[in-house]
Amino acid sequence: MSSSTPLLAVDELSVAFHRRGAGETRAVDGVSFTLEEGRVTGLVGESGCGKSVTSLALMGLLPDRGVEVGGSAVMRLPEGEVDLLRLSRRRLRDLRGSQLAMIFQDPLSSLNPVVPIGRQVTEILKRHRGMRGSAARKEAADLLYRVGIPDPTRRLNEYPHQLSGGMRQRALIAMAVACKPRLMIADEPTTALDVTIQAQILELLKDLVTEEGTALLMITHDLGVVAGLCDDINVLYAGRAVETAPRRPLFADPTHPYTVGLLGSVPRLDAPRGEPLTPVRGSVNDNIAWTDGCAFAPRCDHYTMECLQGPPPLVRTGDGTHIHRCVNPIDHADVVDQTVLESPAVVGEDEEERE
């Protein structure tokens, strides 16, 4: 296996929810990205853009019924490549926790309230590393210590409600890293925490990535987190990636109006006093179907008639740093030339996957 193939290649991932009485809702509508060992990839967008659903689909944690997952997510494992979306449930269970791990948003509700922290850590050691009894407890204490929980032996017997918010998130991270997974997904891991704790948790995640060479998929709406942690960034809007670029080009020369809007919504210290913020108007609910045109058009200042005639194509900018999905991108001198990567027709009528 050459190291040039990515650790995880997500291709045209789509998730549609079917509800009785209502039609289908496409939460994720053709998202592609790759993850590399030792790198942090960000999925950025407002709530409802499909970023959490993407992560749950990769983990196989979406409900069985009423959900249709399409596309592929090929992961490189020691024993060969597997498509996470097509694995048997049993096989997926073996991978979860050992090769794939996930950290959730709300640490209190994500921990079982009636089981001691120690047991919640040791159960994963027992499951995937075959550890038993005191050995498992010792390893659990080590893990808690490594994620920065003081006095870990005492903490093992405590219940989630006895821990502070930061401690709980550290405990969840300890469970996630317990089996040294190759891939870790963090779904807004710092949203529910205080700012100072946020910084500590981000620092911890960064260290884990550099020390263990884990690939981290960081899901967030917080551009501060993105700027501080992510190497590559995918901006999602209404279930599709609208712009993909490494950190620097994305922050320096955003090409998609939505990315520009996101960046413009963040207050800047170096901006002249009195300069207004430029928020994105409207809300995620003001969208149109991708098949009709650009879903962002209703909120976009630059939309034209062309934006409303079928899905915009996915194009790569001239300097190759950005990939975006926009008919009227924001012009930067060096990124104007474009190559079309994918014609609209292919994206629009992707209905082949059925389980």
Place this chain on the structure above:
Amino acid sequence: MPTTPSSQSDEKIPFHQRKAAKVDRLAELMGDRGDDGHGAGIWREAFARMRRSPMAITGAVIVAVFIVVALFSPLIAPYSPTSQAWGNEVFPNRNEFVGPRGENWLGLDHLGRDMFSRMVIGARQTLMVGVVATLVGFLFGALLGGTAGACSVLGGRWGRQVDNVVMRVIDMMLALPTLLLAVTVAALVGPSLTTVMLAVGIAQIPIFARLLRGAMISQGNREYVLAAQAMGVRKRKIALTHILPNSMGPVIVQSTLTLATAIIDAAALSYLGLGNPDANFPEWGTMLSEAQRFLSSAPSLAVYPALGIIITALGFTLLGESLREALDPKLRK
């Protein structure tokens, strides 16, 4: 999807109209999606959901039929429910009963009275027992629970004391099982239909009281109460105009469910001999307990009123449960 207007046609549109054209097109595309109920009140939303639920529809149909029969029973019943016109055809001690026939659709009871007429008139009595008992439970329970809830929300040492005392009373009433509370009341005032209604109603008081108090306290902890207070609205006014109306959901659900419980409990009281001794006004519970004696020889005498009770209670329960589900904020998304 018609995607005919190409970029060329766009060019032909005069410049000053282009902006309008794209705005129109956008409005057209966004208008495709139906109104997803934004701004509708929770009750309207709940009813919209219930219209789609087979459980709610079944319950509503049963309840509607029951109420119509009960209201118009004197018009529907072909004979007097007390007339023993066919008394010479029925001999219970010889196990001779009359089943359904053209004249008497559901046959005759053990005294030779028309079963169908008795069932129809009985529906009216049963409805009355259910409604009055529920009203008693609802009114006094809401008064008790509302006082406790309001006092607890208004706070202060005095408020907490009142709440505490009311809660102890409710605890005490809860310690008495519904049926025995009813027996107690019935034993105190003697058997009659009023007794049954009062007894069953009183037994429901603590349930209503506790529900309303709990809902009010949880509403009282919401941020909007704090916000209203911050804007200088008096607490007493907040309790009356915001907290109380917002807490009525579970109480209204419980009322629907109580209608079912009341009908069943009333039947049990009749069985215990505490029910309506007045044979002029048949009530399903009384009919059922009277007919128990003939269960092996003439099961239909018991089965009709029993089915009446079960189906009606089921109707109210289905309605109440689906209302509860429709109002549940966890299921509402």
Place this chain on the structure above:
Amino acid sequence: MLRFIVRRLLQLIPTLGGLSILLFVWLQRLPGGPEYALLPDDATDEQRQALRRSLGLDEPLMVQYLSFLRRILQGDLGTSLQTSRPVMDEFFLRFPATFELGVTAMIIAVTIGLPLGYLAARKRGGVLDFAAVGGSLLGICTPVFFLAFILKVVFAEGLGLFPSAFRLSPGLGRTDITGFFVLDGVMTREWDVVWDALAHLILPGLALASIPLAVITRMTRASVLEVMGEDYVRTANAKGLHRTTVRTRHVLRNALLPVVTAMGLLAGSLFAGAVLTESVFAFPGIGSFVYVATQERDYPVLTGFILLIATMYVFINLLVDISYSLLDPRVRAQ
């Protein structure tokens, strides 16, 4: 833990005290007062006066109440009008029968209700779910005494599968140790007695179990459904734990908490149900005794029964609270 129990015990005092006042007032309010209840209708006024004096009814209410309270605390609930024996003795005599029946009903309700509710939640929207929900609604809506009659007519009198009345077939000799027939039978290895007593318990047990069974099934289902959607279950799945581990340690462990509370309340209401069920099956327990008492207006028995039930209810709830605090560490902390 001990402090918690003591605090809860102290909270019982106002509840039980208030209840005793209620009962006292009730007895005072009886038509004509207690002396009418205790004496035959044709008693003379002198007899009534004498009884009033001997009962202390001419004393101030407060004194009367205190002596009423003292008698209750000494276990004196008065004398039954039907049997002219102390109510307490009558209850003690019949308690094992009712307790045995109640336990049977609770076992039936729990062993069927918990798995049924759990499976219904797991297969939500399926045939089993529909049957479980429909069946439990039907169970709640069917008058208990009617169900008891139907069971008796169909399974005892019709099909002859089970005996239709009493605790034991006539003529079957048994050794009495505790008054609990099944327990005694096991202890003395009189297996025929065990089987016979069990056969007598099945039908009344089923009738009595109908409401707790329905409630437990529905509560378990709702609770499991709620817990299955919790974040920590998703975490457990994300950890790749075996399905059985997720289901037992993470789903069931949490889902059973509210069911435990409900079971306590249900156990209290079993006594009321016993009045209806036992009378149908001529089961010689407290229930059928009280059934006759309601017909005969045997007030001392009724008051005694209410006091007994209220006390049981209050203590069962105490037990529920304690077990809840053992099961849920969050409650323990408060």
